[in-house]
Amino acid sequence: MQEEASGQKKAAVVGVVGRTNAGKSTIVNRLVGEKVSIVSPVEQTTRNTIRGIVEDPRGQLVLLDTPGLHKAVGPLGRLLNGMARASSAGVDVLLVVFDASHEPQLEDDGWMRRVAKEAPAKCVFALNKCDRSPFYATMFRDLWKQIAAEKDAAGKDSQPACEPVWVDVCGIKPHGCDALFEALFGLAEVGPALFPEDIVTDYPRKLAIADVVREKLLQRLHDEVPHEVGVVVNDIAEKRKTGWEVAVTIYVNRPSQKGIVIGPGARLLKEVRLCSEPELSDMFGVRVKLELWVKVVPNWMKNNRILAEMGYLGSEQ
Ligand SMILES: Nc1nc2c(ncn2[C@@H]2O[C@H](COP(=O)(O)OP(=O)(O)OP(=O)(O)O)[C@@H](O)[C@H]2O)c(=O)[nH]1
Ligand SMILES: [Mg+2]
Structure with missing residues (x-):
């Protein structure tokens, strides 16, 4: 590579966007080579913008993993969609991830139209889940052709749609x-x-710990419960001999959800703790012990103090 040969390294901030569940966080973790962002089959897994940093002989990529765009439900849903849209602005490269194991959905169409309209200088369209069959690559390419053609036909005044680089991943x-x-x-x-x-x-450390706990919960909860669960790390006590003792509050919306999260004989909560602790110990290179509390706060998603503690209002700790 020319830049490498001349000893000049490259750098770019990459906004990773796309609909929920497309596999954005999976791709970010893969590129970084370490887990920086949690992954689950549940929609709206990522709730903060997370920076993953890739170091390579060619240079550095700063990846902004964002919450996936989805049909917004409630104030938290709208907040996450706003965050997703905002983080596509001001980046060097826009990476739009599509789950091509399904036909294009409304949100995919929406991202393509946004790219056509805003014409970012540099854009990559990643068709993810190419291990799956059928793989709808042609449908996605055809949809883009149609959207770009509509945009180009729309008028002389507007700039032409950009030409994305397509990659199957x-x-x-x-x-x-x-x-x-x-x-x-x-x-x-x-x-x-x-x-x-x-x-x-x-x-931030507190948000990363809260996310790991939330991932283990999402992997075990079904139906509407995952979307009404929020996790806050209240305190990290660093003990010289025994490692970190971390106090965590799990917020739920309704009393019935408290029982579900705790599980019969407190089994579910114990499982979440036992799965999270070794992962966190590994992540931070220190023994981590969790103390998990479940708290019912009706409409916590509308509570700005709690949202700020979760880092969703930009006041990260
Ligand atoms: N088969 C297959 N599954 C994948 C692939 N990439 C991701 N997944 C799965 O897709 C699901 C969603 O992945 P995430 O990385 O959490 O998706 P996301 O786009 O970050 O989702 P949000 O954070 O909700 O916006 C997980 O169950 C992943 O294991 C892939 O290439 N092939
Ligand atoms: Mg994600």
């Missing part, structure tokens, strides 16, 4: 994102690194 396979890496570094420009070399994320 598989977020769950070890080499499933190599082509995407190539595409992103291909679009990045020569420039200084934005973060020190040895960090993979600057996501």
Whole structure:
């Protein structure tokens, strides 16, 4: 590569967007090579914008993993959609992830129209889940052709739709994102690194711990409960001999949900704790012990203090 040969490294901020469940966080973790963002089959898994930092001989990519766009339900849903839209602005490269194991959905159409309208200079369309069959790559390409043609036909005054770089990817396979890496570094420009070399994320510690606990809950809860669960880390006591003792509150919306989260004989909560602790100990290189409390606060999603503690209102700790 020319830049490498001349010793000049590249750098880019990449906004990773797309509809919920498309596999954005899976791809970000794969590119970073470490888990920086939680993943689950439940919609609206990612609730904060998370920066994953990729260091490579070619340079540095700063990936902004965002909440997936979805049909907004309630104040939290609207907040997450706003966050997703806002984080596509002001990036060097826009990476739109599509789940091509399904036909294009309304939100996919929406992202394509947004790209056509705003014509970002550099854009990659990643068709994810190419391990699955059928794989609707042609349908996605045809939809884009149609949207770009509509935009170009719309008038002389507006700028023409941009030409995205298309890549088929598989977020769950070890080499499933190599082509995407190539595409992103291909679009990045020569420039200084934005973060020190040895960090993979600057996501605040309390929010990262809360996310791991929420991931373990999402993996075990069904129906509407996952969307009405929120997690806050209240305190991290750093003990010299025994490691970190972390106090965590799990907020639910209704009394019946408290019983579901705790589970018969407190089994579910215990499982969540036992799965989270080793992962967190690994993540931070110190023994982590969790104390989990479940609290019913009707309409916590409308409570600005709680939303701020969760980092959803931009007052991250
Ligand atoms: N088969 C297959 N499944 C995948 C692939 N990539 C992601 N998944 C699965 O898709 C589901 C959603 O993945 P996430 O990475 O959480 O999706 P997301 O786009 O970040 O979702 P939100 O955070 O809700 O916006 C998870 O169950 C992943 O394991 C893939 O390439 N192939
Ligand atoms: Mg996500």
